[in-house]
Amino acid sequence: MKEITLTINGQQVNGKAGDSIIDVAQAHGIPIPTLCHDPCLIPVGACRVCLVEDEKRGTLTASCVTPIASGMAIRTDSEKVLEARKVVVKLMIASHPESCILCEKGNRCTLRQIAADLGVGIVEYYDMPSFTGSQELNPFIRRDLSKCILCAKCIRADHELVVEGAIDYMDRGFDARPATLTDGPLEISECTFCGTCVEMCPTGALFERDKPLRGTATNRVPTTCSFCGCGCSLWLGVAHNNVVGVQPAVSDPKRPAALCAKGHYGYDYINHPDRLRTPLIRKDGELAEVSWDEALQAAGQALDSIKKKKGKGSLALLTGPHCTNEEAYVMRHFASHALNTDHVLCNTGMDISNLTEGMEETLGFVGANTSLENLETAETILLIGANPTETAPVAGYGIKRGIRNRQAKLIIIDPLEIKLTKHAALWLQPFINTDEFVLTGFLKLLLENDRFKKALPDQYTKEVKEIEKRLNNFPLDKLQTTTGVSPDTLRQAAETFCTAEKRAVVFGNGIIQQPRGKHLVKIISTIAQLANKQTTLIPLLKQSNTLGCLHMGLTNRETPEELTAKIMQGTIKGLWIIGDDPLESMTGGKEFEKALDKLEVLIVSDHFLNSTAGRAHIVLPSATFAEKAGTLTSLDGRVQPVRPAIGCVGQSRPDWLIILQIAEQLGAPLKFTSAQEITEEINKRVPLYAGITSVLDSAEYICHYLPLPSSRKKTSVYIPDGNPEMPPPDKKYPYKAMTGSILFQLGRGYQTKHSRKLDGIVDEAYVEINPADARQLGIQQKDAIKLISASGEATTKVCITDRVPSGVLFLPLPFTTGSTLLPMTDPGLGRKTCQVKIERITP
Amino acid sequence: MKKKEIDLQKLDPILEEFKGQKWALIPLLQKVQEEYGFIPPETIPDIAKALQLFPSEVQGVITFYSQFSLEPKGKYIIRVCKGTACHVRGGRSILRLLKKELELEEGQTTEDYQFTLDTVACLGACFLAPTMMVNQNYFGKLSPPKIGSIVKQYKK
Numbered sequence: 001m002k003e004i005t006l007t008i009n010g011q012q013v014n015g016k017a018g019d020s021i022i023d024v025a026q027a028h029g030i031p032i033p034t035l036c037h038d039p040c041l042i043p044v045g046a047c048r049v050c051l052v053e054d055e056k057r058g059t060l061t062a063s064c065v066t067p068i069a070s071g072m073a074i075r076t077d078s079e080k081v082l083e084a085r086k087v088v089v090k091l092m093i094a095s096h097p098e099s100c101i102l103c104e105k106g107n108r109c110t111l112r113q114i115a116a117d118l119g120v121g122i123v124e125y126y127d128m129p130s131f132t133g134s135q136e137l138n139p140f141i142r143r144d145l146s147k148c149i150l151c152a153k154c155i156r157a158d159h160e161l162v163v164e165g166a167i168d169y170m171d172r173g174f175d176a177r178p179a180t181l182t183d184g185p186l187e188i189s190e191c192t193f194c195g196t197c198v199e200m201c202p203t204g205a206l207f208e209r210d211k212p213l214r215g216t217a218t219n220r221v222p223t224t225c226s227f228c229g230c231g232c233s234l235w236l237g238v239a240h241n242n243v244v245g246v247q248p249a250v251s252d253p254k255r256p257a258a259l260c261a262k263g264h265y266g267y268d269y270i271n272h273p274d275r276l277r278t279p280l281i282r283k284d285g286e287l288a289e290v291s292w293d294e295a296l297q298a299a300g301q302a303l304d305s306i307k308k309k310k311g312k313g314s315l316a317l318l319t320g321p322h323c324t325n326e327e328a329y330v331m332r333h334f335a336s337h338a339l340n341t342d343h344v345l346c347n348t349g350m351d352i353s354n355l356t357e358g359m360e361e362t363l364g365f366v367g368a369n370t371s372l373e374n375l376e377t378a379e380t381i382l383l384i385g386a387n388p389t390e391t392a393p394v395a396g397y398g399i400k401r402g403i404r405n406r407q408a409k410l411i412i413i414d415p416l417e418i419k420l421t422k423h424a425a426l427w428l429q430p431f432i433n434t435d436e437f438v439l440t441g442f443l444k445l446l447l448e449n450d451r452f453k454k455a456l457p458d459q460y461t462k463e464v465k466e467i468e469k470r471l472n473n474f475p476l477d478k479l480q481t482t483t484g485v486s487p488d489t490l491r492q493a494a495e496t497f498c499t500a501e502k503r504a505v506v507f508g509n510g511i512i513q514q515p516r517g518k519h520l521v522k523i524i525s526t527i528a529q530l531a532n533k534q535t536t537l538i539p540l541l542k543q544s545n546t547l548g549c550l551h552m553g554l555t556n557r558e559t560p561e562e563l564t565a566k567i568m569q570g571t572i573k574g575l576w577i578i579g580d581d582p583l584e585s586m587t588g589g590k591e592f593e594k595a596l597d598k599l600e601v602l603i604v605s606d607h608f609l610n611s612t613a614g615r616a617h618i619v620l621p622s623a624t625f626a627e628k629a630g631t632l633t634s635l636d637g638r639v640q641p642v643r644p645a646i647g648c649v650g651q652s653r654p655d656w657l658i659i660l661q662i663a664e665q666l667g668a669p670l671k672f673t674s675a676q677e678i679t680e681e682i683n684k685r686v687p688l689y690a691g692i693t694s695v696l697d698s699a700e701y702i703c704h705y706l707p708l709p710s711s712r713k714k715t716s717v718y719i720p721d722g723n724p725e726m727p728p729p730d731k732k733y734p735y736k737a738m739t740g741s742i743l744f745q746l747g748r749g750y751q752t753k754h755s756r757k758l759d760g761i762v763d764e765a766y767v768e769i770n771p772a773d774a775r776q777l778g779i780q781q782k783d784a785i786k787l788i789s790a791s792g793e794a795t796t797k798v799c800i801t802d803r804v805p806s807g808v809l810f811l812p813l814p815f816t817t818g819s820t821l822l823p824m825t826d827p828g829l830g831r832k833t834c835q836v837k838i839e840r841i842t843p
Numbered sequence: 844m845k846k847k848e849i850d851l852q853k854l855d856p857i858l859e860e861f862k863g864q865k866w867a868l869i870p871l872l873q874k875v876q877e878e879y880g881f882i883p884p885e886t887i888p889d890i891a892k893a894l895q896l897f898p899s900e901v902q903g904v905i906t907f908y909s910q911f912s913l914e915p916k917g918k919y920i921i922r923v924c925k926g927t928a929c930h931v932r933g934g935r936s937i938l939r940l941l942k943k944e945l946e947l948e949e950g951q952t953t954e955d956y957q958f959t960l961d962t963v964a965c966l967g968a969c970f971l972a973p974t975m976m977v978n979q980n981y982f983g984k985l986s987p988p989k990i991g992s993i994v995k996q997y998k999k
C-alpha cells in the first residue's frame with residue numbers, strides 16, 4: 001500500500017492511503033480526544049470532538065472520518081481547534097444532567113475527562129437536559145438516556161459487532177435517541193444482553209444493573225472465561241477481594257471484543273452467599289462442618305480402605321469439562337498412582353466418543369482444524385445441528401459478521417428454526433435424526449459438482465472412486481419422503497457451498513448425540529477432507545475445557561453409563577466427584593441416583609452444595625476459576641491462562657491442591673507444589689502441549705495455539721453407507737422431544753444456575769410446541785402439560801412457536817435436570833431426543 | 844379513536860417489487876404510506892425482512908423523516924406555515940381558526956380520519972403569506988373567511 005506523508009502539529013508523519021487523521025495521529029503518539037470513535041467500529045463522525053484544523057484550507061474537519069492526503073498540514077491544538085472543541089463539549093454538557101456525583105461511570109466517563117482536559121466547568125449555555133425515562137426489567141443492563149450524547153457507539157456495536165439490530169436511532173433533533181423497535185424496554189427487543197454496548201458507552205447512559213460496586217475496581221486481572229468453549233479473554237475487576245465486574249479483553253484494539261450475557265454478567269456466582277466455605281462430613285446422617293485436616297484425613301482413610309479391601313479399579317474419579325488442564329492432568333496421575341484405578345472420566349453430559357472416534361478415524365485428530373476467527377472470513381458456511389448463538393455466542397457473532405460484512409452464504413441443516421436461520425441463504429429442515437440420509441446425499445451432490453471435483457486432493461483418488469460407486473445408486477428420489485428435504489434444495493445447497501473457496505463446516509451436539517453420531521461425524525469430516533485445504537472444520541464443543549480434558553486423556557476412556565453400570569454391579573465402591581453435579585448434568589440422572597446408593601464412599605468437591613454433594617459422605621469446598629491458576633483449552637485449540645483474581649472464598653481450595661493433599665494422605669504424594677509446576681510438566685510430557693508455558697508469562701492477553709497433531713496417523717476418508725436406514729416412528733409416543741441449550745444457561749446450568757442474574761431471566765420450565773399441534777391438543781400458551789416418556793414424566797408450561805415443526809417439541813436443557821423424562825440413552829434416538837406423549841392437565 | 848384495521852395483504856406486492864434492494868427503503872416506505880395513508884408499525888418487521896435490514900433501522904428511517912407517519916393520518920393533511928413571513932402576516936390566527944374549526948390541536952387527527960392538522964417551519968411560498976397546504980394543494984393570502992370555505996370544501 002502507498003505511503004502518504006503529511007504533517008501533524010509540524011511533525012512529519014506517514015500513513016497508508018485510507019487511514020484517517022485520528023488513526024495516524026494516535027499511531028504517532030499525538031492524542032486527539034474523541035467520544036464516538038473506536039478502532040473496531042466504522043467511523044461516523046457523530047460527536048465532533050475530534051475536530052482538527054487543516055492549515056492549508058483553513059477549515060475544521062472531523063479527524064475520525066477524514067482520510068489523510070499527501071502534503072496535508074494538520075493542527076490538533078490550535079486556538080481555533082480548541083475553541084470549537086470547547087463549544088462542542090459545552091453543548092453536550094448543557095444537555096447533560098448534573099448527576100456526575102452519583103453516576104456509576106464516575107471517573108471513567110470520557111465526557112467528563114474531555115471536559116476536564118479542556119477546562120470546561122460550569123457552562124454558560126441555557127441548560128436543556130433531555131430526560132427520557134427508561135424502564136428495564138432485565139437483570140443485566142440499565143439505560144439512562146438523559147446521559148446519552150448520541151455517539152452511536154451502542155448502535156454500531158449492536159449492528160457491526162454482535163449483529164442483532166436490537167437498537168437504532170429513533171426520531172430526530174432533540175428527541176433523537178437510541179431505541180428498540182417500538183421504543184420498548186430491552187427485554188422485548190432482540191437484545192441478547194451481551195453488554196458490548198455497555199462497554200462501549202463513553203458516558204453513564206448504559207450501565208450494568210445491580211453491580212456489586214459503584215465506581216472503579218482497584219485492580220483488574222486478565223484471565224479466561226470459564227463458561228463455554230469459546231474461551232474469551234476477560235478482565236476481572238477486583239475490589240476488596242471481590243470480583244465486582246467483567247470486561248472483555250483483547251490483544252488487538254482493532255479486533256472486536258464482544259462477550260455474551262454469561263461471560264459478562266454471570267460472574268455473580270463467584271461471590272454467591274451459598275458458596276461452600278468449609279469442608280463437611282456426614283455425621284449421624286447430617287453434613288457437619290469440619291476442619292480441612294479432619295476432612296482430608298477422612299477422605300484419605302475412606303479411599304485407602306476401599307483400595308486396600310477391593311484392590312485395583314474399585315475407586316473412580318469423575319469430573320466435569322470445566323476443570324483446568326492442570327487438574328485434569330493431576331487427576332489422571334492421582335488415579336493411577338494413589339487410587340490404583342483406571343476409572344477417571346470426564347462427564348461431558350453427552351457421548352463424546354461419537355466425536356472422538358469419528359474424527360480420529362478420519363482426520364486423525366479431534367477438535368477444530370483452525371481458529372474460530374476463520375468463521376468470520378469464510379465465504380460459505382455449512383452449519384449442521386448446532387446453535388452457535390446460544391451455545392457459543394462468540395462463534396455466532398463471527399458467522400453473522402461474515403454474512404453482514406462479506407456477504408457470506410450460510411447453509412443451515414437443522415430440524416428447528418434457530419436465531420441464525422433468518423440470516424441464512426438456505427435452510428434445510430430434515431426430520432429428526434434423518435441427517436445421515438441428507439448428508440450422504442449432500443456428499444453425492446458435492447462429488448457431482450465440477451468445482452468441487454477439480455479441487456479434490458490427489459491422495460484420495462481411489463477412495464473417491466469407491467464413494468462414487470457406493471453412492472451411485474443413492475436413492476435421491478426418496479430424499480423428500482425420507483427427510484422432508486427436497487432434492488432441488490439439497491442440490492442448491494451443494495452448489496452454494498461450492499461457490500467460494502473459503503468454506504467452513506460447523507457442527508454440534510445435534511449431530512454428535514444422534515444414535516449414528518459417529519458415522520455422521522465421519523461423513524462431515526470426509527466432506528471437510530475432500531473439500532479444499534482452506535476449509536474450516538469446527539465441532540462446537542459446549543464446555544470451557546472439553547477439548548483440554550480430552551487432550552489430558554480423561555474424556556474418552558469410559559462413558560458415564562459404563563461408570564454407572566460398574567457401580568451398580570458393585571465393582572466400583574468409592575467415587576470422588578471433582579467439580580461436577582452428575583445428578584443434574586448427566587442425561588438420565590435418575591439412573592445415576594440409584595447407583596449412588598450402592599457406593600461405600602462418595603466424596604464431592606464443588607463450589608456449591610449441589611444435588612450430588614447433598615448425598616455425599618464428604619464434601620470439600622473448591623475454588624472457582626477466579627480464585628485459582630491453570631490453563632483452559634478452547635474449542636478451537638487455544639490454550640489460555642486462568643489467573644487468580646481474588647483469594648479463595650471461605651476456606652475453599654483449588655481442586656488441584658485438594659487432589660495433591662489427598663494424594664499425600666494416601667501415602668502417594670505427587671511431586672507438585674503449584675499449578676505452574678503442573679503446567680510445566682504438561683509442557684514436557686504432553687507432546688501436543690509443548691510450548692504452552694508461554695501463556696504463563698505476565699503479558700495480559702496471551703494464548704498458545706495448539707498445532708494439529710504432527711504425529712497424525714494416516715488420515716482416511718469415510719465411505720458412507722449408500723442407502724442408510726432411517727428409524728421408524730413410534731406410534732405410542734407421537735412426539736419427539738428434542739433437548740437443547742438456551743443462551744442464559746450453559747448446558748444444564750452446572751455453573752450458570754448459581755448466577756442470580758442468569759438464572760433470573762428464564763426461571764420457569766417450558767416446552768416449545770408447534771401451533772398446529774397445540775390446536776389439535778386444545779392447549780394454549782402457558783398451559784401446564786404433562787410429558788410422558790418410556791422412562792418417566794415431567795410437568796411443564798407450554799410455549800407455542802412455529803420454530804419447531806409439527807410432531808417435534810423443544811425442551812430447554814436446564815429444565816431437564818432432575819427429570820425422569822430422559823433415559824440415559826435412547827437407542828433409537830440418541831441422547832438429545834426422546835419420544836413422548838402429551839397429556840393435558842385439567843386445572 | 845378506534846384503531847384502523849390493517850390489511851397486511853396489500854403489503855405483499857410492494858415488498859415483492861423492492862425485495863432485497865436495501866437502497867430502496869425510502870421509495871418502499873412511500874408506497875406503503877400511499878397504500879395505507881400511514882406506515883402501520885406492524886408492517887416494519889416484514890419490510891425489514893424483505894430488504895434484509897434490522898427492524899430498528901427501518902423504524903429509525905421512518906421516525907427521522909417528517910413525511911412518514913406511524914400513526915393513521917386524516918384523508919386531508921393540512922399543513923399550516925409557521926415561517927417568519929406567514930407569522931408577520933397573521934399565520935398564528937390562521938392556525939387558531941383552524942384549530943377551532945376542526946376542534947384539533949397541532950398533530951392531531953379528527954375522529955373520522957378526515958383531517959390532520961400539522962404545522963411546518965416554512966412552505967417556501969412566502970410571497971403568498973400567510974399560507975397553508977391541504978395535501979398537495981397550496982392556499983395563499985389566507986384570511987378568516989377563506990379558511991371557512993376551504994375547510995367546507997373538504998368536509999364530507
